[in-house]
Amino acid sequence: MALRGDAVRTKILELLQKNTDRYTSGEDVSQLFSISRAAVSKHVSVLRGQGHEIEAVTRKGYRLVRKAEKMTQDVVRQGLTTTVFGQHDIHYLPSVGSTNLEAMKLALGDAPEGTVVVADEQTGGRGRQGRTWHSPSGCGLYVSVVLRPDIAPNEAPLITLLTNVAAAEAVQDLTDIIPVCKWPNDVLIDGCKVAGNLTEVFLSGDSVGHVISGAGINVAPLPEKLVPELRTVPCSLEEAAGKHISRVELLQAFLTRYEHWYLLVTKQGFAPLLSRWKELTDVVGKELTVQVRGETFSGTVVDVSTDGMLVLQDENGIEHSLFSGDIL
Structure with a gap:
Protein backbone atom coordinates (compact mmCIF):
# COMPACT_ATOMS: atom_id res chain seq x y z
CA MET A 1 0.00 0.00 0.00
CA LYS A 67 16.93 20.41 8.26
CA ALA A 68 14.37 22.91 9.47
CA GLU A 69 14.93 24.48 12.88
CA LYS A 70 11.42 25.89 13.32
CA MET A 71 9.74 23.61 15.86
CA THR A 72 6.33 23.46 14.20
CA GLN A 73 4.06 20.44 14.55
CA ASP A 74 4.75 19.14 11.03
CA VAL A 75 8.53 19.43 11.41
CA VAL A 76 8.74 17.91 14.89
CA ARG A 77 6.57 14.92 13.95
CA GLN A 78 8.85 13.98 11.05
CA GLY A 79 10.87 11.18 12.59
CA LEU A 80 9.18 11.34 16.01
CA THR A 81 8.55 7.78 17.20
CA THR A 82 6.36 8.45 20.24
CA THR A 83 2.78 7.23 20.55
CA VAL A 84 1.44 9.89 22.96
CA PHE A 85 3.81 12.80 23.56
CA GLY A 86 3.78 15.12 20.57
CA GLN A 87 1.17 13.01 18.78
CA HIS A 88 -1.63 15.28 19.96
CA ASP A 89 -1.25 19.02 19.41
CA ILE A 90 2.20 20.60 19.36
CA HIS A 91 1.71 24.32 19.96
CA TYR A 92 4.70 26.18 18.53
CA LEU A 93 5.05 29.85 19.51
CA PRO A 94 7.88 32.10 18.30
CA SER A 95 7.58 34.09 21.54
CA VAL A 96 5.54 33.52 24.69
CA GLY A 97 5.48 34.70 28.28
CA SER A 98 5.81 31.16 29.69
CA THR A 99 5.30 27.77 28.06
CA ASN A 100 4.06 26.44 31.41
CA LEU A 101 1.35 29.10 31.59
CA GLU A 102 0.26 28.36 28.02
CA ALA A 103 0.17 24.62 28.76
CA MET A 104 -1.82 25.34 31.92
CA LYS A 105 -4.48 27.20 29.90
CA LEU A 106 -4.69 24.29 27.47
CA ALA A 107 -4.98 21.75 30.30
CA LEU A 108 -7.84 23.73 31.87
CA GLY A 109 -9.52 23.52 28.45
CA ASP A 110 -9.28 19.71 28.57
CA ALA A 111 -6.19 19.36 26.36
CA PRO A 112 -5.24 15.67 26.24
CA GLU A 113 -2.21 14.18 27.92
CA GLY A 114 0.88 14.54 25.78
CA THR A 115 -0.02 18.01 24.49
CA VAL A 116 3.17 20.03 23.95
CA VAL A 117 3.91 23.76 24.05
CA VAL A 118 7.28 24.85 22.67
CA ALA A 119 8.70 28.31 22.03
CA ASP A 120 11.75 30.01 20.53
CA GLU A 121 11.67 32.57 23.33
CA GLN A 122 10.09 33.09 26.74
CA THR A 123 9.68 36.65 27.97
CA GLY A 124 8.53 35.53 31.41
CA GLY A 125 10.14 32.12 31.86
CA ARG A 126 10.00 30.86 35.44
CA GLY A 127 12.10 28.61 37.62
CA ARG A 128 11.56 27.31 41.13
CA GLN A 129 10.44 29.74 43.87
CA GLY A 130 9.39 32.33 41.32
CA ARG A 131 12.88 32.88 39.91
CA THR A 132 13.35 34.02 36.32
CA TRP A 133 14.48 31.48 33.74
CA HIS A 134 16.32 33.45 31.06
CA SER A 135 15.01 32.27 27.69
CA PRO A 136 16.43 34.44 24.87
CA SER A 137 15.34 33.77 21.31
CA GLY A 138 17.10 30.90 19.56
CA CYS A 139 19.34 30.02 22.50
CA GLY A 140 17.48 27.09 23.96
CA LEU A 141 14.70 24.54 23.98
CA TYR A 142 11.77 25.82 26.05
CA VAL A 143 9.05 23.18 26.28
CA SER A 144 6.13 22.17 28.50
CA VAL A 145 3.98 19.03 28.45
CA VAL A 146 0.48 18.36 29.76
CA LEU A 147 0.24 15.29 32.01
CA ARG A 148 -2.80 13.62 33.54
CA PRO A 149 -1.17 10.98 35.76
CA ASP A 150 -3.08 8.54 37.93
CA ILE A 151 -0.92 9.13 40.99
CA ALA A 152 -1.37 10.22 44.59
CA PRO A 153 -0.66 13.89 45.39
CA ASN A 154 2.35 12.94 47.52
CA GLU A 155 3.91 11.22 44.46
CA ALA A 156 3.60 14.28 42.21
CA PRO A 157 7.02 15.75 43.19
CA LEU A 158 8.63 12.71 41.55
CA ILE A 159 7.54 14.15 38.19
CA THR A 160 10.36 16.67 38.72
CA LEU A 161 12.87 13.80 38.76
CA LEU A 162 11.23 12.25 35.68
CA THR A 163 11.65 15.50 33.76
CA ASN A 164 15.21 15.72 35.07
CA VAL A 165 16.02 12.24 33.72
CA ALA A 166 14.35 12.87 30.35
CA ALA A 167 16.30 16.10 29.87
CA ALA A 168 19.60 14.50 30.90
CA GLU A 169 19.14 11.53 28.58
CA ALA A 170 18.14 13.79 25.68
CA VAL A 171 21.31 15.82 26.29
CA GLN A 172 23.37 12.63 26.13
CA ASP A 173 21.57 11.49 22.97
CA LEU A 174 22.56 14.68 21.12
CA THR A 175 26.07 15.21 22.55
CA ASP A 176 27.39 11.79 23.70
CA ILE A 177 28.21 13.56 26.99
CA ILE A 178 26.95 11.98 30.20
CA PRO A 179 25.52 14.84 32.30
CA VAL A 180 24.85 14.91 36.03
CA CYS A 181 21.43 15.34 37.62
CA LYS A 182 21.55 17.81 40.50
CA TRP A 183 18.76 17.56 43.06
CA PRO A 184 16.03 18.55 42.65
CA ASN A 185 15.74 19.80 39.07
CA ASP A 186 19.02 20.79 37.36
CA VAL A 187 21.20 19.08 34.74
CA LEU A 188 24.92 19.85 34.82
CA ILE A 189 27.86 19.34 32.49
CA ASP A 190 31.25 19.77 34.21
CA GLY A 191 29.53 21.60 37.06
CA CYS A 192 27.81 24.12 34.79
CA LYS A 193 24.03 24.28 34.48
CA VAL A 194 22.74 23.22 31.08
CA ALA A 195 19.10 22.50 31.92
CA GLY A 196 16.40 22.93 34.55
CA ASN A 197 12.73 22.18 34.97
CA LEU A 198 9.62 23.40 36.74
CA THR A 199 6.76 21.06 37.64
CA GLU A 200 3.37 22.48 38.64
CA VAL A 201 0.71 20.22 40.12
CA PHE A 202 -3.01 21.01 40.03
CA LEU A 203 -5.32 19.13 42.38
CA SER A 204 -8.94 18.20 41.84
CA GLY A 205 -10.35 17.57 45.29
CA ASP A 206 -7.94 15.18 46.98
CA SER A 207 -6.49 13.78 43.73
CA VAL A 208 -4.16 15.03 41.01
CA GLY A 209 -6.12 16.71 38.22
CA HIS A 210 -3.23 17.50 35.90
CA VAL A 211 0.46 18.32 35.96
CA ILE A 212 2.39 20.79 33.82
CA SER A 213 6.07 19.95 33.47
CA GLY A 214 8.32 22.45 31.75
CA ALA A 215 11.98 22.17 30.83
CA GLY A 216 14.57 24.62 29.57
CA ILE A 217 17.77 23.37 27.94
CA ASN A 218 20.55 25.75 26.91
CA VAL A 219 21.44 24.90 23.30
CA ALA A 220 23.49 27.92 22.16
CA PRO A 221 25.58 30.23 24.41
CA LEU A 222 23.56 32.77 26.38
CA PRO A 223 24.21 36.48 25.79
CA GLU A 224 27.12 37.58 28.00
CA LYS A 225 25.01 40.26 29.71
CA LEU A 226 22.78 37.55 31.26
CA VAL A 227 25.51 35.33 32.70
CA PRO A 228 26.42 37.47 35.79
CA GLU A 229 22.74 37.47 36.88
CA LEU A 230 22.57 33.67 37.21
CA ARG A 231 23.01 31.76 40.49
CA THR A 232 24.77 28.82 38.84
CA VAL A 233 27.31 29.23 36.04
CA PRO A 234 25.52 28.28 32.81
CA CYS A 235 26.80 26.43 29.77
CA SER A 236 25.26 25.32 26.50
CA LEU A 237 25.19 22.05 24.59
CA GLU A 238 26.99 23.60 21.62
CA GLU A 239 29.81 24.84 23.86
CA ALA A 240 30.11 21.46 25.58
CA ALA A 241 29.88 19.34 22.43
CA GLY A 242 31.76 21.67 20.09
CA LYS A 243 29.18 21.28 17.34
CA HIS A 244 25.82 22.52 16.14
CA ILE A 245 22.85 21.05 18.00
CA SER A 246 19.44 20.89 16.33
CA ARG A 247 16.67 22.08 18.63
CA VAL A 248 14.17 20.00 16.63
CA GLU A 249 16.19 16.82 17.19
CA LEU A 250 16.67 17.74 20.87
CA LEU A 251 12.90 18.17 21.28
CA GLN A 252 12.28 14.83 19.58
CA ALA A 253 14.80 13.15 21.89
CA PHE A 254 13.27 14.81 24.96
CA LEU A 255 9.73 13.72 24.07
CA THR A 256 10.91 10.19 23.29
CA ARG A 257 12.75 9.87 26.61
CA TYR A 258 9.86 11.47 28.47
CA GLU A 259 7.35 9.05 27.05
CA HIS A 260 9.57 6.04 27.85
CA TRP A 261 9.82 6.91 31.53
CA TYR A 262 6.26 8.17 31.91
CA LEU A 263 4.74 5.01 30.46
CA LEU A 264 7.11 2.88 32.56
CA VAL A 265 5.97 4.71 35.69
CA THR A 266 2.31 4.01 34.82
CA LYS A 267 3.12 0.30 34.59
CA GLN A 268 5.75 -0.23 37.31
CA GLY A 269 5.56 2.78 39.61
CA PHE A 270 8.38 5.21 40.34
CA ALA A 271 11.02 2.71 41.55
CA PRO A 272 12.75 2.19 38.13
CA LEU A 273 12.76 5.95 37.52
CA LEU A 274 14.26 6.71 40.92
CA SER A 275 16.93 4.07 40.32
CA ARG A 276 17.82 5.68 36.99
CA TRP A 277 17.93 9.16 38.54
CA LYS A 278 20.36 7.91 41.18
CA GLU A 279 22.59 6.55 38.38
CA LEU A 280 22.75 10.03 36.89
CA THR A 281 23.41 11.94 40.12
CA ASP A 282 26.46 12.21 42.35
CA VAL A 283 24.64 13.72 45.31
CA VAL A 284 24.48 10.64 47.57
CA GLY A 285 27.42 10.66 49.99
CA LYS A 286 28.17 14.36 49.54
CA GLU A 287 28.49 16.89 52.34
CA LEU A 288 25.95 19.61 51.59
CA THR A 289 24.32 22.69 53.00
CA VAL A 290 20.74 23.17 51.87
CA GLN A 291 18.55 26.20 52.43
CA VAL A 292 14.81 25.54 52.73
CA ARG A 293 12.54 28.57 53.14
CA GLY A 294 15.12 30.51 55.16
CA GLU A 295 16.21 27.54 57.28
CA THR A 296 19.63 25.95 56.70
CA PHE A 297 20.48 22.25 57.00
CA SER A 298 24.01 20.84 56.78
CA GLY A 299 25.15 17.24 56.68
CA THR A 300 25.75 14.18 54.53
CA VAL A 301 23.28 13.05 51.90
CA VAL A 302 22.43 9.45 52.76
CA ASP A 303 19.67 8.86 50.24
CA VAL A 304 16.93 10.22 48.02
CA SER A 305 13.71 8.69 49.35
CA THR A 306 11.04 6.89 47.38
CA ASP A 307 8.99 10.11 47.31
CA GLY A 308 11.89 12.17 45.94
CA MET A 309 13.01 13.80 49.17
CA LEU A 310 16.68 14.47 49.88
CA VAL A 311 17.64 12.68 53.10
CA LEU A 312 20.35 14.68 54.89
CA GLN A 313 22.01 13.38 58.06
CA ASP A 314 23.45 16.11 60.30
CA GLU A 315 26.45 15.88 62.64
CA ASN A 316 24.19 14.60 65.45
CA GLY A 317 22.97 11.70 63.35
CA ILE A 318 19.52 13.22 62.86
CA GLU A 319 18.03 12.71 59.40
CA HIS A 320 16.16 15.53 57.69
CA SER A 321 13.93 14.78 54.69
CA LEU A 322 13.88 17.81 52.41
CA PHE A 323 11.16 18.18 49.80
CA SER A 324 12.87 21.06 47.98
CA GLY A 325 15.55 23.64 48.57
CA ASP A 326 18.70 25.38 47.34
CA ILE A 327 22.06 23.67 47.61
CA LEU A 328 24.48 26.36 48.81
Whole structure:
Protein backbone atom coordinates (compact mmCIF):
# COMPACT_ATOMS: atom_id res chain seq x y z
CA MET A 1 0.00 0.00 0.00
CA ALA A 2 1.48 3.35 -1.04
CA LEU A 3 2.27 5.96 1.59
CA ARG A 4 0.36 9.23 1.55
CA GLY A 5 0.78 12.81 2.80
CA ASP A 6 2.85 13.35 5.93
CA ALA A 7 4.02 9.72 5.99
CA VAL A 8 5.66 9.87 2.55
CA ARG A 9 7.23 13.26 3.30
CA THR A 10 8.71 11.83 6.48
CA LYS A 11 10.20 8.93 4.50
CA ILE A 12 11.59 11.27 1.81
CA LEU A 13 13.21 13.43 4.50
CA GLU A 14 14.70 10.36 6.21
CA LEU A 15 16.10 9.18 2.86
CA LEU A 16 17.67 12.55 2.08
CA GLN A 17 19.07 12.79 5.59
CA LYS A 18 20.85 9.45 5.13
CA ASN A 19 22.35 10.61 1.83
CA THR A 20 23.51 14.15 2.61
CA ASP A 21 26.86 13.48 0.91
CA ARG A 22 25.24 12.80 -2.47
CA TYR A 23 22.19 13.51 -4.61
CA THR A 24 19.16 11.23 -4.63
CA SER A 25 17.39 11.13 -7.97
CA GLY A 26 13.70 11.88 -8.28
CA GLU A 27 13.31 8.59 -10.14
CA ASP A 28 14.75 6.64 -7.19
CA VAL A 29 12.39 8.41 -4.78
CA SER A 30 9.47 7.79 -7.14
CA GLN A 31 10.13 4.05 -7.38
CA LEU A 32 10.96 3.60 -3.70
CA PHE A 33 7.71 5.12 -2.46
CA SER A 34 5.45 4.23 -5.43
CA ILE A 35 4.58 7.81 -6.31
CA SER A 36 4.90 9.84 -9.51
CA ARG A 37 7.80 12.17 -10.28
CA ALA A 38 5.34 15.08 -10.08
CA ALA A 39 4.32 13.94 -6.59
CA VAL A 40 7.98 13.80 -5.56
CA SER A 41 8.40 17.40 -6.66
CA LYS A 42 5.29 18.48 -4.74
CA HIS A 43 6.41 16.71 -1.55
CA VAL A 44 9.84 18.35 -1.78
CA SER A 45 8.13 21.73 -2.19
CA VAL A 46 6.11 21.11 0.99
CA LEU A 47 9.29 20.12 2.87
CA ARG A 48 10.96 23.32 1.71
CA GLY A 49 7.93 25.28 2.89
CA GLN A 50 8.42 23.74 6.33
CA GLY A 51 11.93 25.21 6.42
CA HIS A 52 14.05 22.31 5.18
CA GLU A 53 16.80 23.48 2.84
CA ILE A 54 16.79 21.02 -0.08
CA GLU A 55 18.97 21.50 -3.13
CA ALA A 56 17.72 20.31 -6.55
CA VAL A 57 20.04 19.84 -9.53
CA THR A 58 18.86 18.77 -12.99
CA ARG A 59 19.85 15.16 -13.86
CA LYS A 60 21.28 14.67 -10.37
CA GLY A 61 18.33 14.92 -8.00
CA TYR A 62 17.82 16.22 -4.48
CA ARG A 63 20.17 16.77 -1.55
CA LEU A 64 19.31 17.85 1.99
CA VAL A 65 21.49 20.81 2.93
CA ARG A 66 19.95 21.62 6.31
CA LYS A 67 16.93 20.41 8.26
CA ALA A 68 14.37 22.91 9.47
CA GLU A 69 14.93 24.48 12.88
CA LYS A 70 11.42 25.89 13.32
CA MET A 71 9.74 23.61 15.86
CA THR A 72 6.33 23.46 14.20
CA GLN A 73 4.06 20.44 14.55
CA ASP A 74 4.75 19.14 11.03
CA VAL A 75 8.53 19.43 11.41
CA VAL A 76 8.74 17.91 14.89
CA ARG A 77 6.57 14.92 13.95
CA GLN A 78 8.85 13.98 11.05
CA GLY A 79 10.87 11.18 12.59
CA LEU A 80 9.18 11.34 16.01
CA THR A 81 8.55 7.78 17.20
CA THR A 82 6.36 8.45 20.24
CA THR A 83 2.78 7.23 20.55
CA VAL A 84 1.44 9.89 22.96
CA PHE A 85 3.81 12.80 23.56
CA GLY A 86 3.78 15.12 20.57
CA GLN A 87 1.17 13.01 18.78
CA HIS A 88 -1.63 15.28 19.96
CA ASP A 89 -1.25 19.02 19.41
CA ILE A 90 2.20 20.60 19.36
CA HIS A 91 1.71 24.32 19.96
CA TYR A 92 4.70 26.18 18.53
CA LEU A 93 5.05 29.85 19.51
CA PRO A 94 7.88 32.10 18.30
CA SER A 95 7.58 34.09 21.54
CA VAL A 96 5.54 33.52 24.69
CA GLY A 97 5.48 34.70 28.28
CA SER A 98 5.81 31.16 29.69
CA THR A 99 5.30 27.77 28.06
CA ASN A 100 4.06 26.44 31.41
CA LEU A 101 1.35 29.10 31.59
CA GLU A 102 0.26 28.36 28.02
CA ALA A 103 0.17 24.62 28.76
CA MET A 104 -1.82 25.34 31.92
CA LYS A 105 -4.48 27.20 29.90
CA LEU A 106 -4.69 24.29 27.47
CA ALA A 107 -4.98 21.75 30.30
CA LEU A 108 -7.84 23.73 31.87
CA GLY A 109 -9.52 23.52 28.45
CA ASP A 110 -9.28 19.71 28.57
CA ALA A 111 -6.19 19.36 26.36
CA PRO A 112 -5.24 15.67 26.24
CA GLU A 113 -2.21 14.18 27.92
CA GLY A 114 0.88 14.54 25.78
CA THR A 115 -0.02 18.01 24.49
CA VAL A 116 3.17 20.03 23.95
CA VAL A 117 3.91 23.76 24.05
CA VAL A 118 7.28 24.85 22.67
CA ALA A 119 8.70 28.31 22.03
CA ASP A 120 11.75 30.01 20.53
CA GLU A 121 11.67 32.57 23.33
CA GLN A 122 10.09 33.09 26.74
CA THR A 123 9.68 36.65 27.97
CA GLY A 124 8.53 35.53 31.41
CA GLY A 125 10.14 32.12 31.86
CA ARG A 126 10.00 30.86 35.44
CA GLY A 127 12.10 28.61 37.62
CA ARG A 128 11.56 27.31 41.13
CA GLN A 129 10.44 29.74 43.87
CA GLY A 130 9.39 32.33 41.32
CA ARG A 131 12.88 32.88 39.91
CA THR A 132 13.35 34.02 36.32
CA TRP A 133 14.48 31.48 33.74
CA HIS A 134 16.32 33.45 31.06
CA SER A 135 15.01 32.27 27.69
CA PRO A 136 16.43 34.44 24.87
CA SER A 137 15.34 33.77 21.31
CA GLY A 138 17.10 30.90 19.56
CA CYS A 139 19.34 30.02 22.50
CA GLY A 140 17.48 27.09 23.96
CA LEU A 141 14.70 24.54 23.98
CA TYR A 142 11.77 25.82 26.05
CA VAL A 143 9.05 23.18 26.28
CA SER A 144 6.13 22.17 28.50
CA VAL A 145 3.98 19.03 28.45
CA VAL A 146 0.48 18.36 29.76
CA LEU A 147 0.24 15.29 32.01
CA ARG A 148 -2.80 13.62 33.54
CA PRO A 149 -1.17 10.98 35.76
CA ASP A 150 -3.08 8.54 37.93
CA ILE A 151 -0.92 9.13 40.99
CA ALA A 152 -1.37 10.22 44.59
CA PRO A 153 -0.66 13.89 45.39
CA ASN A 154 2.35 12.94 47.52
CA GLU A 155 3.91 11.22 44.46
CA ALA A 156 3.60 14.28 42.21
CA PRO A 157 7.02 15.75 43.19
CA LEU A 158 8.63 12.71 41.55
CA ILE A 159 7.54 14.15 38.19
CA THR A 160 10.36 16.67 38.72
CA LEU A 161 12.87 13.80 38.76
CA LEU A 162 11.23 12.25 35.68
CA THR A 163 11.65 15.50 33.76
CA ASN A 164 15.21 15.72 35.07
CA VAL A 165 16.02 12.24 33.72
CA ALA A 166 14.35 12.87 30.35
CA ALA A 167 16.30 16.10 29.87
CA ALA A 168 19.60 14.50 30.90
CA GLU A 169 19.14 11.53 28.58
CA ALA A 170 18.14 13.79 25.68
CA VAL A 171 21.31 15.82 26.29
CA GLN A 172 23.37 12.63 26.13
CA ASP A 173 21.57 11.49 22.97
CA LEU A 174 22.56 14.68 21.12
CA THR A 175 26.07 15.21 22.55
CA ASP A 176 27.39 11.79 23.70
CA ILE A 177 28.21 13.56 26.99
CA ILE A 178 26.95 11.98 30.20
CA PRO A 179 25.52 14.84 32.30
CA VAL A 180 24.85 14.91 36.03
CA CYS A 181 21.43 15.34 37.62
CA LYS A 182 21.55 17.81 40.50
CA TRP A 183 18.76 17.56 43.06
CA PRO A 184 16.03 18.55 42.65
CA ASN A 185 15.74 19.80 39.07
CA ASP A 186 19.02 20.79 37.36
CA VAL A 187 21.20 19.08 34.74
CA LEU A 188 24.92 19.85 34.82
CA ILE A 189 27.86 19.34 32.49
CA ASP A 190 31.25 19.77 34.21
CA GLY A 191 29.53 21.60 37.06
CA CYS A 192 27.81 24.12 34.79
CA LYS A 193 24.03 24.28 34.48
CA VAL A 194 22.74 23.22 31.08
CA ALA A 195 19.10 22.50 31.92
CA GLY A 196 16.40 22.93 34.55
CA ASN A 197 12.73 22.18 34.97
CA LEU A 198 9.62 23.40 36.74
CA THR A 199 6.76 21.06 37.64
CA GLU A 200 3.37 22.48 38.64
CA VAL A 201 0.71 20.22 40.12
CA PHE A 202 -3.01 21.01 40.03
CA LEU A 203 -5.32 19.13 42.38
CA SER A 204 -8.94 18.20 41.84
CA GLY A 205 -10.35 17.57 45.29
CA ASP A 206 -7.94 15.18 46.98
CA SER A 207 -6.49 13.78 43.73
CA VAL A 208 -4.16 15.03 41.01
CA GLY A 209 -6.12 16.71 38.22
CA HIS A 210 -3.23 17.50 35.90
CA VAL A 211 0.46 18.32 35.96
CA ILE A 212 2.39 20.79 33.82
CA SER A 213 6.07 19.95 33.47
CA GLY A 214 8.32 22.45 31.75
CA ALA A 215 11.98 22.17 30.83
CA GLY A 216 14.57 24.62 29.57
CA ILE A 217 17.77 23.37 27.94
CA ASN A 218 20.55 25.75 26.91
CA VAL A 219 21.44 24.90 23.30
CA ALA A 220 23.49 27.92 22.16
CA PRO A 221 25.58 30.23 24.41
CA LEU A 222 23.56 32.77 26.38
CA PRO A 223 24.21 36.48 25.79
CA GLU A 224 27.12 37.58 28.00
CA LYS A 225 25.01 40.26 29.71
CA LEU A 226 22.78 37.55 31.26
CA VAL A 227 25.51 35.33 32.70
CA PRO A 228 26.42 37.47 35.79
CA GLU A 229 22.74 37.47 36.88
CA LEU A 230 22.57 33.67 37.21
CA ARG A 231 23.01 31.76 40.49
CA THR A 232 24.77 28.82 38.84
CA VAL A 233 27.31 29.23 36.04
CA PRO A 234 25.52 28.28 32.81
CA CYS A 235 26.80 26.43 29.77
CA SER A 236 25.26 25.32 26.50
CA LEU A 237 25.19 22.05 24.59
CA GLU A 238 26.99 23.60 21.62
CA GLU A 239 29.81 24.84 23.86
CA ALA A 240 30.11 21.46 25.58
CA ALA A 241 29.88 19.34 22.43
CA GLY A 242 31.76 21.67 20.09
CA LYS A 243 29.18 21.28 17.34
CA HIS A 244 25.82 22.52 16.14
CA ILE A 245 22.85 21.05 18.00
CA SER A 246 19.44 20.89 16.33
CA ARG A 247 16.67 22.08 18.63
CA VAL A 248 14.17 20.00 16.63
CA GLU A 249 16.19 16.82 17.19
CA LEU A 250 16.67 17.74 20.87
CA LEU A 251 12.90 18.17 21.28
CA GLN A 252 12.28 14.83 19.58
CA ALA A 253 14.80 13.15 21.89
CA PHE A 254 13.27 14.81 24.96
CA LEU A 255 9.73 13.72 24.07
CA THR A 256 10.91 10.19 23.29
CA ARG A 257 12.75 9.87 26.61
CA TYR A 258 9.86 11.47 28.47
CA GLU A 259 7.35 9.05 27.05
CA HIS A 260 9.57 6.04 27.85
CA TRP A 261 9.82 6.91 31.53
CA TYR A 262 6.26 8.17 31.91
CA LEU A 263 4.74 5.01 30.46
CA LEU A 264 7.11 2.88 32.56
CA VAL A 265 5.97 4.71 35.69
CA THR A 266 2.31 4.01 34.82
CA LYS A 267 3.12 0.30 34.59
CA GLN A 268 5.75 -0.23 37.31
CA GLY A 269 5.56 2.78 39.61
CA PHE A 270 8.38 5.21 40.34
CA ALA A 271 11.02 2.71 41.55
CA PRO A 272 12.75 2.19 38.13
CA LEU A 273 12.76 5.95 37.52
CA LEU A 274 14.26 6.71 40.92
CA SER A 275 16.93 4.07 40.32
CA ARG A 276 17.82 5.68 36.99
CA TRP A 277 17.93 9.16 38.54
CA LYS A 278 20.36 7.91 41.18
CA GLU A 279 22.59 6.55 38.38
CA LEU A 280 22.75 10.03 36.89
CA THR A 281 23.41 11.94 40.12
CA ASP A 282 26.46 12.21 42.35
CA VAL A 283 24.64 13.72 45.31
CA VAL A 284 24.48 10.64 47.57
CA GLY A 285 27.42 10.66 49.99
CA LYS A 286 28.17 14.36 49.54
CA GLU A 287 28.49 16.89 52.34
CA LEU A 288 25.95 19.61 51.59
CA THR A 289 24.32 22.69 53.00
CA VAL A 290 20.74 23.17 51.87
CA GLN A 291 18.55 26.20 52.43
CA VAL A 292 14.81 25.54 52.73
CA ARG A 293 12.54 28.57 53.14
CA GLY A 294 15.12 30.51 55.16
CA GLU A 295 16.21 27.54 57.28
CA THR A 296 19.63 25.95 56.70
CA PHE A 297 20.48 22.25 57.00
CA SER A 298 24.01 20.84 56.78
CA GLY A 299 25.15 17.24 56.68
CA THR A 300 25.75 14.18 54.53
CA VAL A 301 23.28 13.05 51.90
CA VAL A 302 22.43 9.45 52.76
CA ASP A 303 19.67 8.86 50.24
CA VAL A 304 16.93 10.22 48.02
CA SER A 305 13.71 8.69 49.35
CA THR A 306 11.04 6.89 47.38
CA ASP A 307 8.99 10.11 47.31
CA GLY A 308 11.89 12.17 45.94
CA MET A 309 13.01 13.80 49.17
CA LEU A 310 16.68 14.47 49.88
CA VAL A 311 17.64 12.68 53.10
CA LEU A 312 20.35 14.68 54.89
CA GLN A 313 22.01 13.38 58.06
CA ASP A 314 23.45 16.11 60.30
CA GLU A 315 26.45 15.88 62.64
CA ASN A 316 24.19 14.60 65.45
CA GLY A 317 22.97 11.70 63.35
CA ILE A 318 19.52 13.22 62.86
CA GLU A 319 18.03 12.71 59.40
CA HIS A 320 16.16 15.53 57.69
CA SER A 321 13.93 14.78 54.69
CA LEU A 322 13.88 17.81 52.41
CA PHE A 323 11.16 18.18 49.80
CA SER A 324 12.87 21.06 47.98
CA GLY A 325 15.55 23.64 48.57
CA ASP A 326 18.70 25.38 47.34
CA ILE A 327 22.06 23.67 47.61
CA LEU A 328 24.48 26.36 48.81
